Amino acid sequence: MTAPIDSANCLCLSGEPYSQCCGRFHSGQAQAATAEQLMRSRYSAFALLDEEYLLRAHHRSTAPASLDLDPAMEWRRLDIVGTSNGGPFDTEGTVEFKAYYRHGNERGVLHENSRFVRENGRWFYVDGDVRA
Template sequence: MKTTSCPCGSGLPFARCCAPLLAGERAANTAEALMRSRYTAFARRDAAYLQRTWHDSTRPAALDLEEDPAPKWIGLQILAHEHTGADRARVEFVARYRVGGRARRLHENSRFVRERGHWYYIDGDIDEGTAGPIEGERRQ
C-alpha cells in the first residue's frame, strides 16, 4: 500500500499529519500546525475546513476555491513561527503554486489566536515584493 505524503511538506504521511485535522478528529496543537493544515486544505480545495479555522472576526461569508484555471499548490516553506502572546502567534511562510503553467509564490506573515483550546487564522500581511512569478521558472 502506497503512503501519500502530506501536501504541507512535513514529511509525514497525510493520514498521520493533516488528515485528522481536516476531518475534525483533532485540533491543531500549534499555530504552525494550523497553518500547515490550512495550506493542505487549499491544496485539496477544502473550503469548509478553511472557514472552520478562520476566526469569526475576519472570516469571509463565503470562500470560492473553484478558480479557473485552478492553482496547483506545489510547496510550503515555514520561515518563522513565534508566540506573540499567551494565546497569539505569528507564522511566516512561502507557499508555491502553479497557475496555467506559471510558477508563483505567496509570502505571508499570518496572525493566529487560540480560543477555547483551538487555534484560528486571523489575517496576514502579504509581502508584495516577493509575491508573484518565480524567477527562472519556465513559462508555458
C-alpha cells in the same frame, strides 16, 4: 475535495503521512496544537479545495461568508520561514511562510506573515500581511 491517500506524505511537506498530519485536522479527529500546525493544515486544505475546513479554521471576526477556490491553482510547496509564539500554551502567534504555486503557465510564490489566535484551546487564522 479529494483527499490524498492516507499513507501518502502530507501535502504540507512535513514528511508525515496525510492521515497523521493535516488529515486528522481536516476530518475533525484532532485540533492543531500550534499555530504552525494550523498554518500547515490550511495550506493542505487550499491544495485540496477544502472550503469547509478553511472556513472552520478562520476566526469569526475576520471569516468571509465563502471562499472562491480556484481548481486550476496548483499549490506545489510550503516553506515555513519562521514563527513567533503560537505554541500550545500561547494565545496568539504568527507564522511567516512561502507557498509556491503554479496557475496555468504562471509560477509564483505567496509570501505571507499570518496571524493566529487560540481561543478555548483551539487555534484560528485571523489574517495575514502579504510580503513582496
